[in-house]
Amino acid sequence: MNSMHGAMLPPEFASDTRPGNPFATRYTRPGAIPPLDRHGIPLDVAALASRFEAVTAAAIEGPHGHGKSTLLCALAATLHAVGRPVTIVQIRDWHDACTACIAIVTAPRRTAVFVDGWERLGLLAGPMRLVARMLRRRLLITSHRPAGLPVLWTCATTPALLRAIVARVPDHGGVVNEMDIDAAFQRHGGNIRETLSDLYDTIERRSRLPSTALPS
Amino acid sequence: MTRSPDGRPSPVVSLQFDRVDRRYEPGAPLTARYRVEGLGDEPIEAVEHSVLWYTEGKGEEDLGVHFFARVEGEAARPGDGTITFHTRLPASPLSYEGVIVKVRWCARVRIFFRAARDFVSEHVFEVGRLPPARLVTAEAP
Secondary structure: OEEOOOOOOOOEEEEOOOOOOOOOHHHHOEOOEOOEOOOOOEOOHHHHHHHHHOOOEEEEEOOOOOOHHHHHHHHHHHHHHOOOOEEEEEOOOHHHHHHHHHHHHHOOOOOEEEEEOHHHHHHHHHHHHHHHHHOOOEEEEEEOOOOOOOEEEEOOOOHHHHHHHHHHOOOOOOOOOHHHHHHHHHHOOOOHHHHHHHHHHHHHHHHOOOHHHOOO | OOEOOOOOEOOEEEEEEOOOOOEEOOOOEEEEEEEEEOOOOOOEEEEEEEEEEEEEEOOOOOEEEEEEEEEEHHHHOOOOOOEEEEEEOOOOOOOEEOOOEEEEEEEEEEEEEOOOEEEEEEEEEEEOOOOOOOOOOOOOO
């Protein structure tokens, strides 16, 4: 469980050294790149935060690796920046369900509880939503499938979105080209996380080859 | 002068290590000095400088801070001079250029502005002399 304290917006970043691999987690994790829509245009996160403020519970929906956690992270930072406390719980297994339950029950009145990976709660999802509603907790969840909550945003990916993300990671010196990017996108069925992992491997493979073997 | 995404000028941190090749032996002393330019008149909350290692790769990340100092308030404004700091590096971890994971050492200068933004400048150096990992290609049977 993470409560947001201090400056949560990503800092401006400068380095005098070329990054080891521009597709490494530190450059692509949620929060490192602002959420983009399916056309690769930055989402109006402040407007989405305002929409969430108008309801007590909402969901961000979309398949695995389509940017739900990235958007959740950006919304948490935006709300935090305007003095709205947020607690984030990431559900990876059943143990985290207890953490989510405790967060919902013990959250101070104005605190919003963000639950990432709601579908992993399984049968506990219904009772947990009921508890949140009874205690009037503000709840924002991410889910792969419809969760019966008002949908704040549905995440979708396209090759244009992936190209926009690649344009925002540190310079890779042309080691991967647009064909590589589109091919990786197709290979992973639009899963951006897996695609970036694939491009990481491509960079490692090519950057360790003798320079004469690099693709032209 | 570079600019932040919202159009404000970004500072420029010039940092020099006492070893030009930026290669240090484990346990060796390290001295670095830096100068910050382009701050303008924007009020500063604090400036931190640190020496740390981090992992870079595909999975979970790790980080260890070896040396850290923070100066609060306007006293943090570096002015025209340079700021120098010293530390003695530990025996490990060594810098490593792996395929799945890399271990990197860096000196980091972080400037916190009162206007709820901060700026980070990283300057990578190496500890030890581990050779980079090689990719092994499976031979066709």
